[in-house]
Amino acid sequence: MKIVRVQDIIGTEREVEGPGWTSRRLLLKKDGMGFSFHETIIPAGSENTFWYKHHLEAVYCVSGNGSITDLATGETHEITDGTLYALDKHDKHILRGGTEDMRLICAFNPPVTGREVHDEDGAYMPDPDND
Template sequence: MIVRNLEQLIGTPAEVDTEGWTSRRFILDKDGMGYSVHDTLIKAGAVLEMEYRNHLETVYCIEGEGEITDLATGQTHPIRPGTLYALNANDRHILRANRGTHMRMVCVFNPPLTGLEVHDETGAYPLNQPTTASV
């Protein structure tokens, strides 16, 4: 059984902080679950263009507001607590957090992340990022 608390992750290598987001990584590839689970803060006013070419992602918003735009269709959907979206076709998208409020998201990735990934220049995570730290 795996039991972890957010307080255990903050300030450790399991917390990855960037200009637009902070990801606290609860379940990773090394845990052998076949997926990874993250508590992610999208920072207020952030505009993130992403395309997870190597991963499928499901996201559930638990705090804050913003929107997601599907770049293939141009459709924009509001994001608020209780909204779930799934990038089931490696969808290229733009995620925006409203100014003045962050969005807190629970994210699940398949295949799982190792914990060290950050977005590359295309907005994707690399596949099978080598682990160099105990996350």
């Protein structure tokens, strides 16, 4: 059994900040669960383009608001507390913070190692050990 408290992750190597987001990685590949699990904060008014070409991601909003635009279709969906979106087709998207910070709970498959950074497409490169 694993017990992980987000307050114990803040300020460690498991808290990763990028332009327009902060990710607190509660479970990583090395934890052996077959997925990774994160709390991500998207600041109000921010805009991020992401494209997880090598990962599937499910995201559940637990507070705040914003929107997601599917770049393949142009559709924009509002995100509020209680909304889940799943990037089941490796969907390239724009994630925007709304009038207040969004707090998102995210699961990645395959799991991230914690060392990933977004490339020029907004993607994480695949972990060669996941092949």
